[in-house]
Amino acid sequence: MNRAIPFVLGMILMVSCEVKPQEIVYGQDACHFCRMTIVDRQHAAQLVTIKGKAFKYDAIECMLNHLNKWDQPEVKYYLVTDYTTPGQLVDATLSHYLISEAIPSPMGEFLTAFENREEREKIDKESNAKSLNWNELKREFNVKQ
16 A cells, blocks of 8 residues: 555656646636737647646737747647637647738737648638748748747
């Protein structure tokens, strides 16, 4: 019995130290970059460092602008909300982006993310938009990382 206690405590510590995204509480959480309350479930974003610290953003452009001033540990997860499934965070490095005045974003950059390229292309065809992948998007926002 006494030997089980350290094992159980060790398991609790391992689970509590897991590096993973945090839930965004819409209407309560504030953007780490601009301090606005995060309410838009189609444009929110999040970074999680290798140490497990999560940074939540009301818009993808806030995350990118924060990366320009980044003085934090290495990032483990870059996450963006998939426009077609509000509230669902997906891997930003694999997502497909659109800058289109047809879709306003919280900070006025008209930047939207799609997990699925076909979904982005549907909207892209309907407007005069700019399509980007993750690396092109970082260049567009002058992110040095």
